[in-house]
Amino acid sequence: MNEDFAIGLAVFADVYGQEMADSCRKGAESGDDFTALHIKWSMEFPFGQRSFERVR
Secondary structure (H helix, E strand, O other), rough: OOHHHHHHHHHHHHOOOOHHHHHHHHHOOOOOOOHHHHHHHHHHHHHOOOOHOOOO
C-alpha cells in the first residue's frame, strides 16, 4: 500500500466509517482484477491526493 492509498483510506474511513474502509482495503488487496484496481485508483486519486490532505 502506498502513501496516497493510506491517506485516501483514512479520509474514506472518516466519511463512510471504518467498516466500509476495511471492506475497501480487503477489495484492493484481492488481486488485480477490475474491482481491485478501481478501489486502488479511487483511494489514491480522489481521496489520497496530497492537496486534499491540506483541507482535512
